[in-house]
Amino acid sequence: MGTWMFSATFICLALVSGVVCVKVVIPQPKYEYARGDNITLPCTFQSELSTPSLVIISWIAEGVDGAEDVVMLTHYSSPGRTDYNSKYEGRAKLDVAVATGKANLKLYSITLNDNRRFVCRLQIPGDDEGTPDDVTELVVLVAPSTPICKVQGKPEYGQNINLTCLSEEGSPTPSYKWESTDVRKVPRMNAPRTTDKGGILSLFNISKDTSGYYTCTSTNKIRSASCNLTLAVMPPSMLGSVGQTAGIIAGVAAAVIIFIIVIYFCCCKKKKEKDEEYALGAPAEEYRDKARTENGERPLARDDDDRSERDTRGRQNNDKPRSDYDDRRSDYDDRRSDYTDRRSDYDDRRRDRRNDDDRRYDSRDRRNDDDRRNDDDRRNDDDRRNDDDRRNDDDRRNDDDRRYDSRDRRNDDEEYDRPALPLNKPPRRD
Template sequence: MATETRLGWQQLFLILTVLPCCRTLEVSIPQQQYKVSKGEDITLTCSFITTRPDFSLLVIRWSSYFQDNPDEPMQRIATFYTDNLVDIVPEYENRVRLEVDVDKCISTLHLTKVTMQESRSFHCSVLIPTDDEGITSATTSLLVLEPPSRPLCTIQGKAEYGQDITLTCKSEEGSPKPSYEWNSYSVQNMPRPFPPKTTEVNGSLSLFNISQETSGFFVCTSTNEVASTSCNLTLAVVPASMNIGSTAGIIGGVLAGLLCLVLLIFCCCRKKDQKEQNAEGSPEDMDFHDKDAPEAGEQYRDYTSEAKPQVYQDKAVSHNSYSDLHNHHGGSCDRLVYNQYLN
């Protein structure tokens, strides 16, 4: 019994003497993730335990990086040096405050009016030259919360009988990334299940072999832990012949044909009127010809100038003869003279 008691005390003595010699620097952050709404303030805390409480030099540095992009270099935010000297990078001068309690071995980083750019990982490292082994840094993540923006709902494909279409829904903003859910309503605005073979992935609702029964209302809801919002679509499935574009093309073709027909009729009527006018002619355009004009190649003779003297001469002679006969022979000669005059 005495031997066993002696061994127990030896083991306890060994543990108590060796353990302090194996103790090293240990840096930690109490939370693996912090959450804050966009535009609000947040405080990150980093604590450390050292085996050299009498250190003469202490350096604490806060940095950040995007966890989704490991190739991006770490961005320095603020650094604390011994004698309460703090260095803050220009990008954060007006929004960051770094405090360090050396006695309690606690470093506090205050961020004000956080933006979506601060939704990343934050790294706290502690440097003590005489205690540089162990866990010298710790990391936490900051999630900046933002409600989703109103999603945009669109239709990809033709809403015609027998076609396959996809309804899409996406919010441009929102942190964390929103999830999407589609719901369908009939033309009478009654909830209904999706048609067979319908698939829904990341806000995309695929409908196959659509028909008139597929017509109705579709509502997409975008949700994250901050808020939710929605958009809706009215789906009207029509036969291919009733496609708006085709119908517009047919109407346009008919109108163009009618216009051409009207122009053709107008041109024909106008041409007919012109022909009739040319056939009738106008007094200004008519040519007058002497019926006694000479034939082509025949010398022109003025019968009028030749006839007049002869006529006037005959008349004068006949008139004198008539007077003489009348005077000498009386009325018995009137008929004879008159006949001769007429001849």
Template sequence: MTSKKQLEWKPLFLIFTVLSCCSSLEVSIPVSEYEVARGGEIALTCSFIPARPNFDTMILTWEAFPDNTVDPMIVVASYFLNKPVDIAPAYEGRASLKNDMTKHVSTLHLTKVTMEDNRRYQCSVAIPNDKQGTQAATTSLLVLVAPSAPICKLQGTAEYWHNITLTCVSQEGSPQPVYEWKSYSVENSPRQFPPKTTEKDGSLSLFNISVETSGYFICTSTNRVGSASCNFTLAVMPNSMNIASTGIIIGAVVAGVLVIGIIIFCCCRKSSKKNKFAEGSPGDVEFYDKDAPETGEQYWDDKSNSETKPHNQDEDKDVVPQSNYAVTSAGHTFDDDQHSSISGKEKYNGKGSDIDSQRYQDDQYRGSRDRLDDQLDRNEQRERYGGSRDRLDDQRQRYGGSRDRLDEQRNRYGGSRDRLDDQRERYGGSRDRLDDQRERYGGSRDRLDDQRERYGGSRDRLDDQRER
């Protein structure tokens, strides 16, 4: 009996359990994920089954999940039973809500969809005294955007035996794009990646690179909407072939060559100047025949220079005069040198010694150099005297300008004095006219007094007549 009663209660328990489940609120969204292209429009549908068909109050709300989980939910639209739909300010003009209470269906329409709408949404229903079951349902909205052109960059230094990384990133793309690298040789032929190469999330890592690693690398960014790619040319160079260091070395070499060239030029010019003064005046060098030293006859290399040139007095005008003592002593010294040279010649005549003849030529050469030095000194004195004359002329010109300015000031002062005299004359004439006016006024007053006296006498006589 007991077993039969237990069997009878089990179906009843199942029936009550099913009825209790069916009598609770159930909210559902038929599609777990919606897809829409950027700039398009989409409709999100939410249906609900209340526990009691008849209800007087209900709140239906559409919300969006925030980017950060700690932030509150973003309200898109809300509906109170028998009241207008309330759209959030952020979605005004782009969102609308339609509710069918007969079918218990709510539809959220979104237009001009952007990447900001790419998130999860929730539909929730709240009915008083109906809190059992499922009160909310969620769905996702995927905004489809083709990948933008990726940007390829190099991380590291493209030199022998270094490790580098090639990165590839698209700024936008939904769903998230997938990146793929391909490698081509310098001859533009496909090839495999070097050993130990790794590729992850658009980053291609190359290890221990060499000249064989040089070539072309292409990265392709792809999603369900479209694809885009970027190219990167990799040129692996030795450590010493750095462009900056090479430029510095070339510049230093060029600068060094220029400095050396300038130094060589200055040295050559200085040495040529020394040789020029060391040679002396070729016309003043004396020569003697080696075969006939006893004759003592000398000849000049340039006989035209040995002739006496006419004295030009104009050339000596600019020469600073020297003391007679210096000239006399110099002439005396020259005579002594000549006398000593003649006596030396007489002393060594007849011996036929080449060494003595060479010594005599050296003495004559030294005398020529001394005369050349004297000429240089005189030229320097002429230049200094010419500079003094130029400075004197400049002073005279400045003094003449000062005199001209002084004459102009005197002329202006004379004109001022003339104008002052004119003013004085006009003032004197004004004073004379004023004195004349005063004299005429005095005469007028005298005549007026006379008239008053006569009038007084007339009045007195009239009074006398009246009395009579």
């Protein structure tokens, strides 16, 4: 492009007088701005015509990866109108001054899609010699996103694997660098055959010493980002045993589930058969009290004979083929009627026993009343006898007192009537 412009300029200057030349200039071949900025791409032009009748200025965005070019805008000096492409309407604006030769392009809130080359082109009727256009490159700066680290291949002894590192965003395209430490986090150099290119670290004939911690750093003009990866290299037998153990566990779990399902269906089938046997067989016996004899023993009731007879009949019926449904149904009805009769007999016996109990309770109450009355009579007799004894005792004591008083009075009278003993009476000798 530069050689062509130089040649065109030299030809223009070498032309004879009277031939007009045009020149378009963009000061720098590359401009770098951060994503989201509002920028200006400068462009100036010159013409030998002092007052051209018409000047047409266009800005063109070149296609990326083989895409077509896009005309962003076109300005016509007469009548002073500017046409914008719908993709850039509201984002692009032309700052133009034909008299001074200014045709600057303004872009607002640039994105990664603006990473491309832009062309400033001038068209003047009657002045088409020289350099009617110029090109510049816009680089939108974006910090690299946090890279993603992955392992490609099996980390087994003797294998070749790749460690990949990639940032989804980053402009300009970031560069990648791998670093590693051993399991003790001591920095180490890569093996001689190891290659690190474009974020891919290739490891050959790996072993236990290859295990460790790996760090990938993604860097561009804005800043850097990194990701970490832990690599554990194991023998193939260990990985096989782990897979074999997992398979055994899965097989045992499946066998247990199948066993549980089989048991469940067997239990359901047995329960269904029991329900059918109950519907067609003898009804369950109910508990009922039996009357006792006077000595407390239970008599052999007719129920026992009926039960044994019913059991025998039930066994005989069970031995018959199940297809004889009508006969079993009739037997069931007969047993049901027998059960109803026995139930009525049982109710009668219970009523009789209840009446007997009531009579026993009445006679017991009457005896208790007689006993209480006899006890009261005995207590009254005892009280009367005690009172009589006390009165007799008092009478006896009074008689004794009266006898003692009369005796004392007689003794006193005898002492007064008895003559006094002489003073010289000799003592009595036995």
